[in-house]
Amino acid sequence: MxxxxxxxxxxxxxxxxxxxxxxxxxxxxxxxxxxxxxxxxxxxxxxxxxxxxxxxxxxxxxxxxxxxxxxxxxxxxxxxxxxxxxxxxxxxxxxxxxxxxxxxxxxxxxxxxxxxxxxxxxxxxxxxxxxxxxxxxxxxxxxxxxxxxxxxxxxxxxxxxxxCAVLTGWGAVNNAAAVREGQSVLVLGLGGVGLSVLQSARLAGANPLIAVDTSPDKEELARSLGATDFLLSDSTLKKAVRGLTGGRGADHAFEVVGKGAVVRSAWDASRRGGQITVVGVGAMDDEVRFNALELFHQSRTIRGCVYGSSDPAQDVPVLADLARKGELDLAxxxxxxxxxxxxxxxxxxxxxxxxxxxxxxxxx
The missing domain is CATH 3.90.180.10 (Medium-chain alcohol dehydrogenases, catalytic domain)
Structure with a gap:
């Protein structure tokens, strides 16, 4: 049959x-x-x-x-x-x-x-x-x-x-990066997963919460979901992020585009000792370069994050509860x-x- x-x-x-x-x-x-x-x-x-x-x-x-x-x-x-x-x-x-x-x-x-x-x-x-x-x-x-x-x-x-989108974004913030209240968060890329990272960082108490995209049309949406600041992705990004974070750079940066250049931007806009979480799925031939000195001197952590480092059977009910309470905006x-x-x-x-x-x- x-x-x-x-x-x-x-x-x-x-x-x-x-x-x-x-x-x-x-x-x-x-x-x-x-x-x-x-x-x-x-x-x-x-x-x-x-x-x-x-x-x-x-x-x-x-x-x-x-x-x-x-x-x-x-x-x-x-x-x-x-x-x-x-x-x-x-x-x-x-x-x-x-x-x-x-x-x-x-x-x-x-x-x-x-x-x-x-x-x-x-x-x-x-x-x-x-x-x-x-x-x-x-x-x-x-x-x-x-x-x-x-x-x-x-x-x-x-x-x-x-x-996918919400579980991946929420898991990146909570399972992979373990963002704490009061830490600064930078989100590069505001598609479905990026918007989920943004909301999850807001729920974690991130401040400032900086949203970045290539389209200025995303600003209103980003702010409605919790962004305290919105920046366009351009050559001034590193300086602008430092201006919002006491001159240091972001505690956490989430790359949610899947491009080597954006991974590099996330790295450059993070503070010494900061954390970069790569959520976007990039191409096999799209390489990112670092020199040996900066890896040592900046003391940053860069990690990949597959499916929000999650266990869906455990995490989806948690997300559903947040949605029922109105804390997580799906619509x-x-x-x-x-x-x-x-x-x-x-x-x-x-x-x-x-x-x-x-x-x-x-x-x-």
Missing amino acids: STTVKAAVFTETGTPPQIRDLVLPDPGPGQVRVRIAAAGVCHSDLSLSNGTLAQPWPAVLGHEAAGTVDAVGEGVTSVTPGQQVVLNWAPPCRDCWFCEQGEPHLCKHSMDRTAVPYAQLPDGTPVYPGLSTGAFAEATVVPERALIPMPEGIDPAMASVLG TMITDEITLEDVPDAFERMRQGKGGRSLVRFDT
Whole structure:
């Protein structure tokens, strides 16, 4: 048996998707079929589509999503049909060395499924799930461990951004960098993840909280989500940040663009002994250079941060509670609600640095 749904199917690198029928098999042992309520359009989807990240074709991209369990396979016990869930695009195996060390975000097997077809076109052509998930479709089939029961009191569409943008941003601030109240924070890049870093730093009590982007149109949005200051990303950035931080530079800088030049800007705008957290996904050939003396003399710490260094099963309920209390604003981050056909336009907005999160909604 199988189910046919509409999906945005990408056939090769650098080309827009086609809206086509996708044939999903019934869920096998340990698998679950989920009807998607909404899927956020993440910069990682753009990176997959343009070849920055490797992706076998044809594929259905989209990995930040929430929906309702439609059917379960043999042996599934944690969710039931009709239950609302948030998707986890990097589900940990819980058995590898990294998982046993308390680092499920680095799980050795979390990405195994990306190289395995999960569906097919009507002519039998196998189709791959982008980042294990394939959420730019009316439904998808994923392993049971890739699902987090949706906490009560959260709009299913808004809950989709909990699965990537918000979790990644909140985790970068709290799990990776451990920002403390009163520390200065610099956020470079105000897309969906950057806006989540901004909100999370506000909740952590950062002050000043400096937002940086290439677009002056982002200032109002940044300030509404907690920025105390807004700067344009240009040659004066280092001096401007020092002027806001007692001449020292930022205690914490978060790079949320995925560009070597922005990583370098984050480094230069940080204080001696400061911390730089690289959240953006950059290209393999985009290098960053440091000299040996500055590494010693500046005594800064630079780290990468995968998926917010998080354990989604533990952290998503915390985020949902913050959203229910009104402390975490999910709706303001979403600047465009779109259909599947509008995904290429959302990609173009990201390329141009416009807007916050675009959300593909299926429940309308």
